[in-house]
Amino acid sequence: MATVLKSLHILITFFMFLKQFALSQEENQFIFNGFNGTNLHLNGIAKIQPNGLLELTNTSKRQIGRAFFPFPLKFNKSSSDRSDSLSFSTNFVFAMVPETIHSSGHGIAFTISPNMELPGAVASQYFGLFNSSSNGLFSNHVFAIELDTVQSPEFADINGSHVGVDVNSLTSLESAPATYFAEDEGENKSLDFFSGNPMQLWIDYEEVEKLLNVTLAPIRSNKPSRPLLSRSIDLSTYLLDSMYVGFSSSTGELAGNHYILGWSFSKTGKAQSLDYSKLPSLPPPRNSKSKADLRIIVPSITVIALLVTISGGAYVIRRKKYEEIREDWEKEYGPQRFSYKDLYKATKGFKEKEMLGSGGFGSVYKGVLPSSNEQVAVKRISHDSKQGMKEFVAEIASMGRLRHRNLVQLLGYCRRKGELLLVYDYMPNGSLDKFLFSNSKPNLNWAQRFRILKGVASALLYLHEEWEQVVLHRDVKASNILLDANFNGRLADFGLAKLYDHGTNPQTTRVVGTLGYIAPELARTGKATTCTDVFGFGTFMLEIACGRKPLEPQLEPEETILADWVLELWKAGAILDASDARLEGSFVAEEMELVLKLGLLCTNPIAANRPTTRQVVQYLDGNFTLPEMPLECANTMTIEHRAYTDCAVSLPTSYEENSGSANSFSSSISILSTGR
Numbered sequence: 001m002a003t004v005l006k007s008l009h010i011l012i013t014f015f016m017f018l019k020q021f022a023l024s025q026e027e028n029q030f031i032f033n034g035f036n037g038t039n040l041h042l043n044g045i046a047k048i049q050p051n052g053l054l055e056l057t058n059t060s061k062r063q064i065g066r067a068f069f070p071f072p073l074k075f076n077k078s079s080s081d082r083s084d085s086l087s088f089s090t091n092f093v094f095a096m097v098p099e100t101i102h103s104s105g106h107g108i109a110f111t112i113s114p115n116m117e118l119p120g121a122v123a124s125q126y127f128g129l130f131n132s133s134s135n136g137l138f139s140n141h142v143f144a145i146e147l148d149t150v151q152s153p154e155f156a157d158i159n160g161s162h163v164g165v166d167v168n169s170l171t172s173l174e175s176a177p178a179t180y181f182a183e184d185e186g187e188n189k190s191l192d193f194f195s196g197n198p199m200q201l202w203i204d205y206e207e208v209e210k211l212l213n214v215t216l217a218p219i220r221s222n223k224p225s226r227p228l229l230s231r232s233i234d235l236s237t238y239l240l241d242s243m244y245v246g247f248s249s250s251t252g253e254l255a256g257n258h259y260i261l262g263w264s265f266s267k268t269g270k271a272q273s274l275d276y277s278k279l280p281s282l283p284p285p286r287n288s289k290s291k292a293d294l295r296i297i298v299p300s301i302t303v304i305a306l307l308v309t310i311s312g313g314a315y316v317i318r319r320k321k322y323e324e325i326r327e328d329w330e331k332e333y334g335p336q337r338f339s340y341k342d343l344y345k346a347t348k349g350f351k352e353k354e355m356l357g358s359g360g361f362g363s364v365y366k367g368v369l370p371s372s373n374e375q376v377a378v379k380r381i382s383h384d385s386k387q388g389m390k391e392f393v394a395e396i397a398s399m400g401r402l403r404h405r406n407l408v409q410l411l412g413y414c415r416r417k418g419e420l421l422l423v424y425d426y427m428p429n430g431s432l433d434k435f436l437f438s439n440s441k442p443n444l445n446w447a448q449r450f451r452i453l454k455g456v457a458s459a460l461l462y463l464h465e466e467w468e469q470v471v472l473h474r475d476v477k478a479s480n481i482l483l484d485a486n487f488n489g490r491l492a493d494f495g496l497a498k499l500y501d502h503g504t505n506p507q508t509t510r511v512v513g514t515l516g517y518i519a520p521e522l523a524r525t526g527k528a529t530t531c532t533d534v535f536g537f538g539t540f541m542l543e544i545a546c547g548r549k550p551l552e553p554q555l556e557p558e559e560t561i562l563a564d565w566v567l568e569l570w571k572a573g574a575i576l577d578a579s580d581a582r583l584e585g586s587f588v589a590e591e592m593e594l595v596l597k598l599g600l601l602c603t604n605p606i607a608a609n610r611p612t613t614r615q616v617v618q619y620l621d622g623n624f625t626l627p628e629m630p631l632e633c634a635n636t637m638t639i640e641h642r643a644y645t646d647c648a649v650s651l652p653t654s655y656e657e658n659s660g661s662a663n664s665f666s667s668s669i670s671i672l673s674t675g676r
């Protein structure tokens with residue numbers, strides 16, 4: 001019996017081997033004019049529609065959809081067989097149908113990868129290829145051509161609609177806006193990725209020349225003679241001997257349907273051309289769909305009426321539980337809107353156990369979105385007034401488009417009666433103040449602290465100067481800095497303090513911020529500026545360096561105000577004595593001194609004497625040396641001695657690498673040389 005089974009097994013193995021062999025003959029070349037009946041390996045939400053259309057993603061948010069040719073191909077640099085070489089040629093027809101006009105995310109990546117699952121990879125701007133820790137690693141061995149519809153500054157994306165060459169990282173080696181060379185006109189023409197129209201892409205790599213060409217064109221036009229991107233690259237450095245080819249696509253806050261209509265691939269010479277007449281058609285455009293649906297709606301009303309009568313009671317209760325406020329003007333923010341039901345489920349009904357913290361603005365809950373299993377933080381703010389809600393939601397929507405590696409990403413919002421819910425990326429390591437001021441968390445070493453400072457400074461610069469609008473944070477402090485899994489500092493709650501401005505009680509002008517971080521002029525005038533943010537950041541720098549809060553009333557009077565205490569130590573020539581005792585003296589003295597002195601400069605009571613955000617970044621990055629400052633100026637810097645004497649420090653105003661400014665103050669005592 002056993003021998004029969006055994007020989008049967010051998011027979012089966014043999015047939016399987018034969019099958020593999022036959023397939024491997026074809027594997028060097030394949031063509032799919034539509035995908036009906038094909039055995040592509042699909043994962044995520046990818047599916048093949050009945051008409052043969054490959055839908056990588058639909059408009060569900062934060063999803064990944066992939067499709068790979070199910071067998072590995074040989075990219076064998078040492079083989080003499082041409083079909084095993086690194087050369088390949090492929091072309092495919094794709095379409096990206098945005099969820100709403102001019103907002104689609106995130107795009108499609110033609111992918112060559114060592115496996116079909118890409119474990120650990122995430123959606124949104126990562127295209128289902130990497131995550132924040134794997135992005136950029138040589139060990140990824142992933143090559144991709146991205147068709148990207150969202151500009152992510154963290155990857156230095158050039159614009160919101162581009163093609164890029166990615167090797168192991170989403171920071172493209174080279175990229176170009178979506179254009180093609182129109183032969184007839186003899187000029188480059190723009191292609192609109194958001195049009196929802198099918199387009200073609202050709203990717204050709206020649207091993208001998210080590211040249212990669214990427215060429216884009218609208219459907220039905222011939223391949224343009226000039227590629228969009230032509231780049232010399234040695235793929236032998238990156239690819240393994242055996243690789244899978246396919247597509248990875250993702251949606252984020254912005255979503256769209258990503259489709260592949262046909263795909264041709266060859267490892268021996270040029271890929272065959274697709275037969276356009278055989279390609280599946282796209283579903284009808286979204287806006288005309290509502291009309292078509294009308295026919296179905298009319299008869300089904302009777303059915304619904306019947307159902308409502310049956311389940312009436314339960315339905316009303318459910319509706320109340322998940323009731324939201326949605327107004328007409330909110331339609332345009334559709335993509336940023338979460339349903340209350342989803343948030344309720346994500347946080348297990350806002351269970352106390354899921355609460356991460358609570359503060360002036362309300363409570364924060366940890367949640368897992370039911371649709372994507374993504375971890376989020378949901379902030380629940382009570383907000384009774386309708387006043388200013390429209391502007392505020394508009395601001396939330398625009399803040400949702402902020403992208404910076406040191407900002408906690410705002411994912412969207414939801415609104416109910418008396419309540420506003422904001423949804424953010426979840427930060428596993430919580431807020432920085434817990435690490436600085438309590439013994440419940442491990443100590444942070446100086447390198448970590450300095451890196452956090454630099455990161456937060458660059459996020460503040462992005463908010464103040466590098467985005468399309470100036471965004472004021474208004475409440476920079478240790479408890480508003482969250483730490484991601486890699487201990488990068490991320491600024492949270494940007495712009496949120498403004499909620500009070502639009503707030504519940506319009507009669508009182510409330511100063512927004514936190515005691516100890518509020519610049520004197522803000523307390524006087526109530527007007528927040530980038531200078532008041534710099535003041536807050538200065539206080540934060542001192543907090544990090546000294547490991548204590550800006551105001552500690554229980555301490556000796558001369559130590560109560562952190563900035564004043566540091567200033568006195570500096571004047572006494574012992575500024576490093578202000579450093580956090582928990583660091584046990586292990587820090588880079590120059591950096592510590594820089595942070596303490598820059599912290600003092602930023603907390604100067606005279607707004608005009610504070611450095612700009614850009615200068616703060618430049619000092620921290622070491623591109624500028626801190627200017628010298630006459631010691632008598634120090635006397636004007638205490639909050640208590642606010643009388644202004646005329647000794648404003650002239651700070652460099654341009655970007656040029658600075659060494660000159662030191663000379664202009666050489667007769668005065670240097671802020672750098674007086675330390676200790």
Ligand SMILES: *[C@@H]1O[C@H](CO)[C@@H](O)[C@H](O)[C@H]1NC(C)=O
Pocket residue numbers: 036037050051052
């Ligand atoms: C897709 O394939 C199935 C069977 O494999 C067939 O019944 C169907 O007609 C095909 N559809 C198209 C559009 O070719």
Ligand SMILES: *[C@@H]1O[C@H](CO)[C@@H](O)[C@H](O)[C@H]1NC(C)=O
Pocket residue numbers: 045047058059060
């Ligand atoms: C997208 O596809 C997934 C998986 O098939 C499905 O669960 C989800 O409902 C779809 N979303 C939309 C908006 O059609």
Ligand SMILES: *[C@@H]1O[C@H](CO)[C@@H](O)[C@H](O)[C@H]1NC(C)=O
Pocket residue numbers: 074076077078079080241242
């Ligand atoms: C690559 O080619 C070399 C030389 O022909 C051969 O020894 C090696 O086994 C090949 N590797 C693979 C994975 O086919």
Ligand SMILES: *[C@@H]1O[C@H](CO)[C@@H](O)[C@H](O)[C@H]1NC(C)=O
Pocket residue numbers: 119120121130131132133134485
């Ligand atoms: C990132 O991806 C890698 C695999 O590339 C995985 O090992 C790691 O756990 C992932 N990290 C996170 C934070 O998901």
Ligand SMILES: *[C@@H]1O[C@H](CO)[C@@H](O)[C@H](O)[C@H]1NC(C)=O
Pocket residue numbers: 159160161177178190
């Ligand atoms: C991208 O840049 C191109 C050329 O500079 C421009 O025509 C196109 O409108 C830009 N697209 C977006 C979405 O910014």
Ligand SMILES: *[C@@H]1O[C@H](CO)[C@@H](O)[C@H](O)[C@H]1NC(C)=O
Pocket residue numbers: 204205206211212213225226227230
């Ligand atoms: C890439 O484009 C250049 C310039 O048009 C052309 O000379 C070269 O032959 C192309 N290479 C491949 C592999 O298509």
Ligand SMILES: *[C@@H]1O[C@H](CO)[C@@H](O)[C@H](O)[C@H]1NC(C)=O
Pocket residue numbers: 176181187188227228229
């Ligand atoms: C057309 O685009 C190509 C590739 O992006 C570029 O090299 C070339 O300079 C452009 N030509 C014109 C006339 O703009």
Ligand SMILES: *[C@@H]1O[C@H](CO)[C@@H](O)[C@H](O)[C@H]1NC(C)=O
Pocket residue numbers: 428429441442484485486
């Ligand atoms: C920080 O977060 C990572 C990832 O969740 C976790 O493994 C680590 O234990 C956390 N560290 C601390 C000190 O909480």
Ligand SMILES: *[C@@H]1O[C@H](CO)[C@@H](O)[C@H](O)[C@H]1NC(C)=O
Pocket residue numbers: 617618621623655
């Ligand atoms: C600082 O200098 C580095 C190189 O030393 C440069 O890459 C960076 O852009 C500079 N930063 C600023 C803000 O000028």
